[in-house]
Amino acid sequence: MTVPNGDADHPSKEPDPDRIPTQAELDAEDMAEIARKSKDSEHRDRYPARPTDPGVPPLALTRDARVAWLIAGAACLVWVIYGFAHVSDITDLLADRLRPGLEKVPDVDPAEKAKSMAAFWPPAFLIGIPVLMALTWPMLVAIATKHSRNLRNVYMSTLVVLLLFVPVCADLLFNYPGSPRWVWAMAWVQFGFLILSILMTLRSSVGQWLPPSMRVRPMRVARGG
Numbered sequence: 001m002t003v004p005n006g007d008a009d010h011p012s013k014e015p016d017p018d019r020i021p022t023q024a025e026l027d028a029e030d031m032a033e034i035a036r037k038s039k040d041s042e043h044r045d046r047y048p049a050r051p052t053d054p055g056v057p058p059l060a061l062t063r064d065a066r067v068a069w070l071i072a073g074a075a076c077l078v079w080v081i082y083g084f085a086h087v088s089d090i091t092d093l094l095a096d097r098l099r100p101g102l103e104k105v106p107d108v109d110p111a112e113k114a115k116s117m118a119a120f121w122p123p124a125f126l127i128g129i130p131v132l133m134a135l136t137w138p139m140l141v142a143i144a145t146k147h148s149r150n151l152r153n154v155y156m157s158t159l160v161v162l163l164l165f166v167p168v169c170a171d172l173l174f175n176y177p178g179s180p181r182w183v184w185a186m187a188w189v190q191f192g193f194l195i196l197s198i199l200m201t202l203r204s205s206v207g208q209w210l211p212p213s214m215r216v217r218p219m220r221v222a223r224g225g
Helices: 023-046 059-085 087-102 110-146 149-174 181-201 204-209 218-223
Strands: none
Touching: 059 087, 059 110, 059 149, 059 181, 059 204, 087 110, 087 149, 110 149, 110 181, 149 181
16 A cells, blocks of 8 residues: 655655655754754763762772881881981091082082081981871872872872982982991882882772763863863
């Protein structure tokens, strides 16, 4: 049975199934679909879904990274205590080490300049490094409690800064013929376990547990949207 298409006075309102759409109609449908997807994406970015329970944090974050940090912290405490106990001797050794490099500097008294620099750097290292080290512990704990990828990034960035200073500190403060080698080694133990702590926070189990990173749209930021 065929369905009449209507006569000339009353044409059928149903679309012709055999009609081939024009290219303009196809382009309009594609543009409408792209606009719909873009609107849905903007809505998701502007109104993110309610966070769900991420589950139990991985052991690499709550155990392994913290154990590595604690070992690094213990090693740091050892060389800091030794450094404060022998800060006068370290200052003299550092001044003698710096003096030859300052002898060719014009308009500078090598002895006085070396003594001034040696008086500054040991306390700066002995105070600054452990303070910065202490600040990283609450960051590490908060990564798990706050379920924050951004905190992990801040934690790793802070440790990278520490890793830049610890070897310099070990060399300037403890790398002398008369100094005990175990103190110098403690600074390098701290260095190694800080790297291990970073690696533990970068394990795949931690990355899968943390929320996905936020996408940045430079054009929208530039427009102030």
